Every structure is written in C-alpha cells, then in structure tokens.
Amino acid sequence: MDYIPAMMRWIHLMAGVMWIGLLYYFNFVQVAALKAAAADNNAAGITKHVAPRALFFFRWAALVTWLAGAALLGKYFVAAFTLQHDHAVIGVGAWLGTIMLLNVWGLIWPNQKKVLGLKPATDEQKNKARRIAFLASRTNTMLSIPLLFFMAAGAHPGIYGF
Ligand code: HEM
Numbered sequence: 001m002d003y004i005p006a007m008m009r010w011i012h013l014m015a016g017v018m019w020i021g022l023l024y025y026f027n028f029v030q031v032a033a034l035k036a037a038a039a040d041n042n043a044a045g046i047t048k049h050v051a052p053r054a055l056f057f058f059r060w061a062a063l064v065t066w067l068a069g070a071a072l073l074g075k076y077f078v079a080a081f082t083l084q085h086d087h088a089v090i091g092v093g094a095w096l097g098t099i100m101l102l103n104v105w106g107l108i109w110p111n112q113k114k115v116l117g118l119k120p121a122t123d124e125q126k127n128k129a130r131r132i133a134f135l136a137s138r139t140n141t142m143l144s145i146p147l148l149f150f151m152a153a154g155a156h157p158g159i160y161g162f
Contacts (some may be wrong), residue, residue, distance in 0.1 A: 005072060012068035016151075018061035020144055022054055025128070028140045030054070047116055055112055062104045069097060089162065090154025096147040100140045107136035 030046065037043040042089050052053065073080050073087075080091035111129035114121035120131060 005074070008068045008071040012065060012072055015064035015068060018057060019065050019131050020148075022058040022061065023137065023140055023144060025054065026058070026137055051116055052111070052118070055109065055116075059109050062101050066097060066101045069094060086157075089150055089157070093147055093150030094118065095155050096143050100143050100147065103136045103140050108133050108140075111136075132155045 030051065031081050034043055034046050037046055068101050070077060073090070076090075080087040083091040110119075111133040113119040114129040115126055116131060149160075153162070
C-alpha cells in the first residue's frame with residue numbers, strides 16, 4: 001500500500017512541473033513574443049497553433065497537481081486547510097495552490113477562450129478578457145514563488161527552522 005503516496009508524490013511533482021513550467025512560458029515568453037509577432041503581422045502562428053495546445057496541458061496539469069496534492073494530504077486534508085499546527089506550513093502551500101487553480105479555471109481559461117476566438121466575443125469583450133487573463137496569470141506567477149517555498153518547507157519540516 002505504501003506505493004500509493006509515492007505514486008501521488010511523483011504525479012504531483014510531474015503535473016506541478018508541467019503547470020508551473022507553462023505558467024512561466026506564458027508570462028516570460030509568450031506575452032512578449034505575441035507582441036513582437038503581432039508587429040510582424042504573424043501572431044496567428046502563436047494564437048492558432050501554440051496557445052490552444054499550451055492552454056490544454058496547462059489547465060489539466062493544474063487540476064492533476066491539485067488532485068494529487070490533495071491525495072498526498074490524505075487524512076490530514078482538513079488539518080492542512082484549517083492550518084492546524086503540524087500541518088499549517090503545507091496548508092499555506094495548499095491554499096496558495098487552490099487559489100491558483102481557481103484562477104486557471106475561473107478566470108484565465110474562460111477569458112482566453114474569448115481572446116483566441118474559441119468562444120464568440122466582440123472586440124471590446126476580447127480586450128477586456130485579454131486584460132483579465134493577463135492579470136490573473138501574472139498573479140499566479142507571483143503566487144507560485146511562496147507556493148514552492150511552502151511546498152518544500154511542508155515536505156521537509158524543520159529545514160527552514162519551522
Ligand atoms: C502549483 C501548484 C503546486 C506545485 C507546483 C506543487 C509542488 C510541490 C513540490 C515540488 C513538492 C515536493 C516538495 C519536496 O519534497 O521537497 C510538493 C509537496 C507537497 N504538495 Fe504540492 N504543489 C502544488 C500544489 C499543491 C496543492 C494544491 C496541494 C494540496 C491540495 C499540495 C500538497 C502537497 C503535499 C501534501 C506535499 C508534501 C508531500 C510530502 O510529504 O512530501 N500541493 N508540492
């Protein structure tokens with residue numbers, strides 16, 4: 001039976017690398033690349049072929065990361081999310097990951113669908129959606145920094161002195 005937590009940790013790490021990896025790709029590469037490509041009049045290559053594929057793996061990796069993380073918490077799920085003493089550190093990380101997941105499925109994906117023309121929208125609606133998706137994605141990039149700190153601190157109690 002011990003291999004289940006081991007499998008969950010492995011899946012959690014793989015899905016987490018995919019999620020955060022694509023989050024950093026969007027924020028550190030694609031935003032600037034799209035601006036430059038639009039100036040060259042060839043943004044369609046990114047918006048039609050790259051972004052939809054990246055968003056597919058991004059949103060499903062986010063969900064798998066959360067589910068595997070919750071499975072890793074197991075019987076300490078409530079203790080972690082209620083920040084009870086021994087589980088408060090991983091609990092803070094779990095809350096940050098949960099806010100990031102809600103941002104992905106509640107703000108980034110629904111608005112990106114409008115921006116990429118996967119859902120009908122007027123130009124005004126597209127501009128508003130582009131702004132919301134951009135701010136939610138930037139927020140997740142910032143949240144990923146303390147999240148990874150609390151994941152490591154939660155998995156290795158005492159390494160940071162608490
Ligand atoms: C962006 C989201 C997340 C990423 C990238 C992430 C990444 C990681 C990493 C790298 C570790 C291993 C730390 C180590 O062993 O040094 C870890 C551990 C852990 N994560 Fe996450 N995590 C995320 C979200 C979550 C969420 C939402 C939960 C709970 C619902 C969670 C629960 C856990 C648990 C319980 C551990 C500790 C496992 C242990 O005891 O070794 N994680 N996470």
